[in-house]
Amino acid sequence: MYDYDRLSNGKARQLHITQSIDVITVPAKSAENSVVHTEKKDDAIQQLIHCPYYTVYRIDVEHRMETWQDKPFILMSVVEGEGTLNGTHLKKGDHLILPDGYGKVELQGRMQIIASTI
Numbered sequence: 001m002y003d004y005d006r007l008s009n010g011k012a013r014q015l016h017i018t019q020s021i022d023v024i025t026v027p028a029k030s031a032e033n034s035v036v037h038t039e040k041k042d043d044a045i046q047q048l049i050h051c052p053y054y055t056v057y058r059i060d061v062e063h064r065m066e067t068w069q070d071k072p073f074i075l076m077s078v079v080e081g082e083g084t085l086n087g088t089h090l091k092k093g094d095h096l097i098l099p100d101g102y103g104k105v106e107l108q109g110r111m112q113i114i115a116s117t118i
Contacts, residue, residue: 048114059113069102072118083109 001017012099044065048056059076061083082091086106090096098105107113 010011050090054116055116056112056114056116059107059115061107061109061111061113062105063110064108067105067107069098072100073114074098076104076113078117079112079114081111083107083111 001015001020003013003015006013011108043059044062045067046058047061050056057101061081076085076095078090078092078094080092082089084090086104087095089108090111094112
């Protein structure tokens with residue numbers, strides 16, 4: 001384990017070598033044993049992962065869709081394509097936050113979005 005001599009507040013950072021070794025799997029798991037099976041919420045929104053701390057979704061927009069923002073917040077990243085969210089242009093590489101109480105969300109275009117919430 002090597003930390004590239006990074007500093008924290010001007011001082012050398014403590015390395016946690018034993019703890020690092022404890023969480024490394026060598027050789028890595030096979031791809032078949034690493035795949036997370038996902039669950040579809042509907043045709044366009046697919047839950048990728050869920051745990052007590054967060055949930056991550058993939059949203060595939062193929063023309064127009066409507067949904068409702070009823071979470072404390074939603075972080076969104078456009079990972080493919082382009083389109084609009086309630087009339088605001090979005091393209092690959094854009095990131096945004098939909099705050100609590102945002103309400104109706106209308107997505108149009110052809111894009112893939114990764115969204116996460118608590």
